[in-house]
Amino acid sequence: MSVKIAFEEVTQVYGDTGKGGGTRALEHFSLEIAERNFVCLLGPSGCGKSTVLNLAAGFEKPSGGSVLIDGKTVTGPGRDRGMVFQEPLLLPWRNVIENVMLGPCLAGWPKVEALAQARHYLRLTGLERFERHASYELSGGMRQRVALARAWIGEPPVLLMDEPFGALDAQTRLVMQELLLEIWEQTRTTVLFVTHDVDEALFLGDRVVVMSASPGRVLLDLAVDLPRPRTEEILTSPRFADAKRRCLRLIGEESRRAFGHLEGDGI
Amino acid sequence: MSVKIAFEEVTQVYGDTGKGGGTRALEHFSLEIAERNFVCLLGPSGCGKSTVLNLAAGFEKPSGGSVLIDGKTVTGPGRDRGMVFQEPLLLPWRNVIENVMLGPCLAGWPKVEALAQARHYLRLTGLERFERHASYELSGGMRQRVALARAWIGEPPVLLMDEPFGALDAQTRLVMQELLLEIWEQTRTTVLFVTHDVDEALFLGDRVVVMSASPGRVLLDLAVDLPRPRTEEILTSPRFADAKRRCLRLIGEESRRAFGHLEGDGI
């Protein structure tokens, strides 16, 4: 399979770039993601996960190195990459189906086609009964499902997700994860999924990439050998516990090796 | 051991109480918590966990039934119960130590004693170096530690905690949980801890009380037989995985039994 997304020695510095000051969010960050792969990016708060995603989305330009999609340098955001943010970011002046139709509407699709596709994705996400509801009348989980449908409708080859389920409670979160996997298995887009939850990363990903904190680099790149399709049961299976234990142990070791001297400092 | 906190057939209705309308948040909710016990209240979003806590804290009065502390009906908030909220709720116009000294200050302690106690709890929470910092200069985890110190300084016999670590990332959260257990083992207050995270409940509690959704009742009351002191390692131990599996299975069974007909509806 070919490489879909590539980060080559990316450095990202925020703030006062003049005098070498500023925050070094990423340093020599390199990562390649194969087509149709589901890669989870794991790391502590502030390690630069969102920065990686924003670079891939084209919201920011790297201070150094390059970010490539299909071998071409990213110059800005585009419809070839769908984005799901931590908040659902629904537009309150549009009802549910209008929110899903946002992309088609901006891209100027024929109305009939847009409507049909929107209905399709609302059905997939189990929201067909709510298409005329105002977005602010929905529960948190329903909102996030609308956001998923809105990202999927354009059928982008790449889906970038920034802790999309971070604000949900554990039960709702699990349902959403299963839904995500279900649809991904049908569409087989390339997914880069940011999280700081080890369970979530292991449950969803083909690969779990663990980042180190400030400045962010790749600490660990683990293949997840759990079978698919994955459902709730796998979470309490011995294989999952094994994988998790191995993962946590590796993170612990790597962290200690790389940043032993920093341990115990202000979390 | 004697009963510290007791809920007896508590019903709580919000909103339009006149015509039998309104939201029934709790119905015939009964629960007894023994002195020096650490009880975790687990349940999906909106099931009434915060309501239970608010009743114990005395912020609200029950529509029916009674809430007792030491056998006496709760009439309002009081210094005998410490409260830690989901947000740290630090007062930005007070620096770290002033925030910790809030309770003593309101209660009119002698300044010297308040200062000494505040320093003691800042040391326990690893914040002695930050006592003069502004609260808005701290990281999320540090803020929540200040909130803990602020609740502990009054040495209340009861500590009520409403998803205090919900906003923290997984790593920070773990550190906080260990800290909480460490200090609890020293002080042995009675703790009622609300969460929607199964791992957290099992890691912290002597008992895990699982609530059903709307209207909230006790679905399950599990004793956690994991040994103390508990540390990070326990999370990946087979015993923990066992306990979790058992807990999830029971929740699943109970849920299906009680609300089978509602399954799959708008989460």
Added chain:
Amino acid sequence: MSTASVARSARLGPLISIASVAAFVLLWYEAARLGWASSLILPAPGEVLDTALQMLNDGYRHVPLWQHVAISLGRALAAFAAALVVGIPLGLAMGLSPILSSILDPFVQFLRPLPKLALIPLVIVWLGIGESSKIFLIFVSTLFSVIVGAAAAAGSVKVGRLRLARAFGATRRQQLWYFVLPSALPEIFTSVRLAFGVGWTTLIAAEMVAADSGMGWMVINASSYMRTDIVMLGILLLGVTGYLLDLAVVGLQRAVVPWAGRE
């Protein structure tokens, strides 16, 4: 306060307000009746009511009373409309472009708190003494609050929403129409209410410019002959009209941005 008592006072609120206004009118009535102040200083409610009834029949200075109200309202609404048409796009543009904001900000900050009466000589010289100068005075005093409000609203559109727009490949024009404008609307409405309030306070200043009708002119003219009863009537009319105007904007806000405060 407990939930129940909040609910109770929400229902009682309007009743309490009505009672408090009634109490005030009674106090006024008694004060006048007992002669606490001469009728020149404090005309009795009855006297004001008589004046009102008489003016409903005969008008004031050959113009029916309702027409004074209508003329003032017309001037204010024309000015408000102009302030919205000019102020909202300008404010949004300033909110989105730091450069434009830097260019215009000194003038906005200078003119906003400037007493608008100071402009009367200049406005007469530039625009004459017709309707345009009256409308212009109300317009300028409304405009800057609208601009500042719209700029703040545009500036506070959440980064996430703008990124969403860009992720969906929205053009600059689409960003404005599909994202910025609707996002800013609730906040714009709030500042429009404030701005209309400020604009309405300029009504009298505007009608000092060679007017011969309008509530503001009525007050000024009556005051030059010490007709305190008419002054009082004018004040009541001005206050009530201003209040109704505000209610209308609130109603419009509910209809146009039902999601305000509910996100």
Added chain:
Amino acid sequence: MSTASVARSARLGPLISIASVAAFVLLWYEAARLGWASSLILPAPGEVLDTALQMLNDGYRHVPLWQHVAISLGRALAAFAAALVVGIPLGLAMGLSPILSSILDPFVQFLRPLPKLALIPLVIVWLGIGESSKIFLIFVSTLFSVIVGAAAAAGSVKVGRLRLARAFGATRRQQLWYFVLPSALPEIFTSVRLAFGVGWTTLIAAEMVAADSGMGWMVINASSYMRTDIVMLGILLLGVTGYLLDLAVVGLQRAVVPWAGRE
């Protein structure tokens, strides 16, 4: 816009503003030089500067120029202080008590948008023509914005914070001093800025009442003799003083509530 360009324009901002003001003065200068408008209508910047210099030496009507500025500022500051002293406690009380709010709200909503010029005849009747009536006019136009702002601020104190207070057994007095007031302060500052802006616009109206000094009086008196140069100077002084006043409040805000917007 990229982060870098934001940073750049933040640095360039003041420069652009200065350039834009300079461009405006140049335009004014050229307009006067080329005679686009007679000096009667648009006095040249040079003429205004000459007048300013001459008045710095001789004063205006026997009163030094700085004294006119000081007198107006004094009146405004006295009025503002009174508005704060009355308005903040009242607003907080209204924000905390739905009943008090219901009682006072009709009057606040009625008086806020009322053109304050309408009150001049009544204010003269009630307070006379001394300093008190001038200060009162500025006071009333400031007061209601302060009240509304403080009420909104008190009403928007987070429930969590109030529960925190109660959990620590704070008395009602302690709740107010330790929690409500400091919580409301940042928002109060914002509405105080707005209120001062509104109050400052009333300065001329206030100084129309039997004044013999002050910037507002200067503008009115000069316009009685068609001294457009002095009118223009007065406008500049009023605008600049108003702007500096606002800057002072912003500075105070930074000092008093450094946490505003950083929570």
Added chain:
Amino acid sequence: EEVPAVVRFGYLNGPRPWILGKADQSFDKALGTKVQWINFPNGPNELNALAAGEVDIGRIGSVPTVSALVRKVPIKVIAVSGVIATSERLIARKGIDSVKALEGHAVAYPPGSTAHYALLAAFKVHQVDVSKVRQVQLKPGDLLAAWKRGDIDAAYVWGPFSQQLEGENGHAILATKDLQPAGYFLFNDYVVRKEFAEKYPGLVVKFLKTFGDTVARYKADPDGSAAIIAKELDQDPAAAKDTLAGLIYPPLNEQRTTAWLGDGHDSGNAVITKSFADTARFLVEQGELRAADLPSDFAPFIDTSFLAKAVAAP
């Protein structure tokens, strides 16, 4: 000569003979077009409208006239409408019987007006120490309230306000005509926009003639005229009558002598011209006007050609 759609006449709200022409629309009839009557609370307020070209013909006091001429508003003085004799007076409370006695008291005046000027002149003539007098600017309409409250002890003002103060225990201690011996000559005059005068000289003549007619009608029946005027202005008839009688209306045919405006050749020596110059110097002294703005001669601003034709007309 073509006629504009409307001729804009600026006037003050006081009772004056030409209000008769407002009541019966004789100006409209004489001019053959609509006359728009634009009301101003006092002369200075009319200045801006004159400068803006929003008034074609204006009736205004001599003091604001001087302000306008000095500040180069493009207008010409075409006639005297009335000399202020007793229509403007200094009213004081009981116990204050002379101008000098005002020391230690508060005196109100409408700023920039003939009354203001007369007050300052009176101070000078009676050698009042102005630093001991509290001078208070008030619009005429606000005087009574301040008076009733006892905030002011005297006021220099015109009718109907002077009569109202007198009705509230006030009495006149000086009238403007009392200042004439000392050389202070105060009057109201007609001015016309230069551009209008050039374009419609015939209308200006007709206007003056109609004005002359109204004065004649008033002189023939002062009581009846006062009643009509008071009704038109919605004012007290008695006060209107008193005010009307407080002005001297020089006949148009006498105004082309040096006692008034002169005939255009000898205007430099005319009383009005000199009075303008005196007033201007006084205002400079007071700091209201700039010395540099003063014209060397006010004669060029006076144009009596319309007056000549109005007098000659049948």
